[in-house]
Amino acid sequence: MLALRDVSARYGAIRALEGVSLDVAPGEIVCLIGANGAGKSTALNVVSNVVAARGGEVTFEGERLLARSASATVRRGVIQVPEGRLVFPDLTVLENLEMGAYTQAQARFAPTLEAVFALFPRLAERRKQLAGLMSGGEQQMLAIGRALMAHPKLLLLDEPSMGLAPLVIADIFRALQRLRAELGCTILLVEQNARAALALADRGYVLANGRITKSGPAAELMRDSTIQEAFLGKRRAKASPDQMRSSERVML
Amino acid sequence: MTQLLQTLLSGLTTGAIYGLIALGFTIVFNATKVTNFANGDFVMMGGVVCAGLVTLAHWPLLLAVPATIVGVTALGAALDVFGIQRARRKTVLSLAMITIGFSVLYRGLMQVLVGRDVMFAPSFGIIPDIRTAELYVGSQSLWILLALGLISGGLSYLFLKTRLGKAMRAASQSPRAAALCGIDPRLMSIASFAMAAAVGAIAGALIAPIGAAFYDYGLVFGLKGFAAAVLGGFGSPVGAVVGGLLLGLMESISAGYLASAYKDAVALAILLGLLLVWPSGLFGRVEARRV
Ligand SMILES: Nc1ncnc2c1ncn2[C@@H]1O[C@H](COP(=O)(O)OP(=O)(O)OP(=O)(O)O)[C@@H](O)[C@H]1O
Numbered sequence: 001m002l003a004l005r006d007v008s009a010r011y012g013a014i015r016a017l018e019g020v021s022l023d024v025a026p027g028e029i030v031c032l033i034g035a036n037g038a039g040k041s042t043a044l045n046v047v048s049n050v051v052a053a054r055g056g057e058v059t060f061e062g063e064r065l066l067a068r069s070a071s072a073t074v075r076r077g078v079i080q081v082p083e084g085r086l087v088f089p090d091l092t093v094l095e096n097l098e099m100g101a102y103t104q105a106q107a108r109f110a111p112t113l114e115a116v117f118a119l120f121p122r123l124a125e126r127r128k129q130l131a132g133l134m135s136g137g138e139q140q141m142l143a144i145g146r147a148l149m150a151h152p153k154l155l156l157l158d159e160p161s162m163g164l165a166p167l168v169i170a171d172i173f174r175a176l177q178r179l180r181a182e183l184g185c186t187i188l189l190v191e192q193n194a195r196a197a198l199a200l201a202d203r204g205y206v207l208a209n210g211r212i213t214k215s216g217p218a219a220e221l222m223r224d225s226t227i228q229e230a231f232l233g234k235r236r237a238k239a240s241p242d243q244m245r246s247s248e249r250v251m252l
Numbered sequence: 253m254t255q256l257l258q259t260l261l262s263g264l265t266t267g268a269i270y271g272l273i274a275l276g277f278t279i280v281f282n283a284t285k286v287t288n289f290a291n292g293d294f295v296m297m298g299g300v301v302c303a304g305l306v307t308l309a310h311w312p313l314l315l316a317v318p319a320t321i322v323g324v325t326a327l328g329a330a331l332d333v334f335g336i337q338r339a340r341r342k343t344v345l346s347l348a349m350i351t352i353g354f355s356v357l358y359r360g361l362m363q364v365l366v367g368r369d370v371m372f373a374p375s376f377g378i379i380p381d382i383r384t385a386e387l388y389v390g391s392q393s394l395w396i397l398l399a400l401g402l403i404s405g406g407l408s409y410l411f412l413k414t415r416l417g418k419a420m421r422a423a424s425q426s427p428r429a430a431a432l433c434g435i436d437p438r439l440m441s442i443a444s445f446a447m448a449a450a451v452g453a454i455a456g457a458l459i460a461p462i463g464a465a466f467y468d469y470g471l472v473f474g475l476k477g478f479a480a481a482v483l484g485g486f487g488s489p490v491g492a493v494v495g496g497l498l499l500g501l502m503e504s505i506s507a508g509y510l511a512s513a514y515k516d517a518v519a520l521a522i523l524l525g526l527l528l529v530w531p532s533g534l535f536g537r538v539e540a541r542r543v
């Protein structure tokens with residue numbers, strides 16, 4: 001469905017991606033894991049055409065995707081949920097969802113909204129609230145809901161677990177599972193939280209310094225000793241104070 | 253008593269002019285977060301082009317006004333296309349500098365095209381003056397008040413109810429997220445500058461019959477409109493209107509009861525005082541962000 005072939009990207013002198021190739025088949029959940037600055041977000045932004053590639057080829061359903069406009073990419077059904085959620089803070093929840101449906105026909109709005117509210121009942125309760133005043137978990141649900149309003153064929157998710165408490169992360173990941181089961185979404189998931197991502201995904205790729213260093217079925221990667229060392233073990237020790245802080249905030 | 257009433261009425265007209273100018277700041281700010289220092293020159297050009305077409309080219313007013321709106325709108329869109337979009341680094345400061353540069357450019361352009369004379373355009377007419385034994389409100393003042401009501405109402409509707417208006421606000425709050433929704437932030441930016449220029453052109457054409465048109469008036473228009481927008485709360489169409497009317501009233505009261513030489517200083521002092529009490533303006537929202 002989506003194929004990257006030998007894709008490179010740079011910011012000035014910084015090489016962010018070097019010869020990245022990866023595939024996502026229809027109905028799959030594929031995860032892309034890697035440390036800070038590995039180039040994960042850059043990869044998604046190249047696919048979304050908000051960052052220009054230096055070389056290589058991106059195809060979606062057999063058609064070239066590179067060098068189109070961001071809005072043309074959205075119209076083809078490739079929708080990104082950006083890192084840090086980027087909800088529109090001074091618009092209400094409902095208005096944020098309307099913006100997600102910007103490329104869609106007005107007639108589809110009501111039924112799609114109903115489906116999103118069924119998936120995230122919290123958004124229905126808060127529909128009149130300004131998005132900037134919601135909790136981190138609620139904002140992440142809104143960011144995903146906003147993307148769903150555009151009827152994605154392929155959903156690109158950039159670190160949906162960032163800064164959230166473990167319980168909230170579990171909620172979000174359950175919602176992703178339902179997305180595939182009920183709406184037939186194909187998902188490319190970028191994560192630093194490798195454990196949660198590999199548990200959800202069918203296959204995974206590991207990105208380091210702009211290159212793909214490993215790939216394979218998720219269960220296999222989970223058992224891989226170098227990955228366990230690099231992401232799973234270390235990640236847990238490093239993340240715990242951070243997670244405590246974020247769970248405190250959610251309880252407040 | 254009637255003197256007070258008459259003072260208030262003339263303040264209302266001045267205030268309505270300030271409100272119209274403030275609306276231009278509001279539109280651009282809502283769609284781009286840019287403070288457009290060339291906004292006063294949109295108004296200036298509206299007056300100069302309209303008065304020039306009528307007095308120099310002898311066009312009928314009915315033709316001159318629409319032509320002015322079209323021309324100034326195009327010049328406003330040019331500020332976005334050739335200025336804002338070309339900026340290498342889009343910081344608040346560099347974008348503000350670009351608008352100041354265009355302000356100078358517009359002034360020069362009007363000098364070359366229309367000249368350096370102070371011009372007056374004929375009144376719009378049609379609406380009759382209101383005259384009683386003691387009070388007088390001119391027809392042109394009524395036109396200005398009417399325009400303020402219609403335009404501010406239209407803009408409130410646009411930004412709060414329509415998909416385009418919400419998309420403009422979304423693009424200013426997060427250009428990246430807007431692009432990922434399929435909204436083209438550049439298109440929103442051009443649209444906002446064009447709309448602000450159109451409103452400025454209308455304001456200028458309305459002011460020209462009573463306040464004269466001159467290539468150098470842009471700065472004063474801009475300052476007064478900016479003050480009104482700040483007073484009302486930057487970004488709120490209702491705030492722009494209320495801020496403008498309030499500023500006009502304060503000025504005319506201080507001109508009527510103190511000395512007209514002090515009116516700007518008094519109005520400015522009151523403005524600063526109010527901002528100390530309400531830092532985000534009367535209708536300004538404290539930005540909705542969790543820290
Ligand atoms: N706009 C930018 N300008 C310059 N350099 C950038 C820019 N965006 C990213 N980079 C650099 O490109 C490299 C890859 O960044 P990217 O954001 O893709 O990493 P990432 O894997 O998403 O990291 P993280 O997990 O922290 O989000 C990094 O070295 C980063 O510093």
Ligand SMILES: [Mg+2]
Nearest residue numbers: 040041042083
């Ligand atoms: Mg990233």
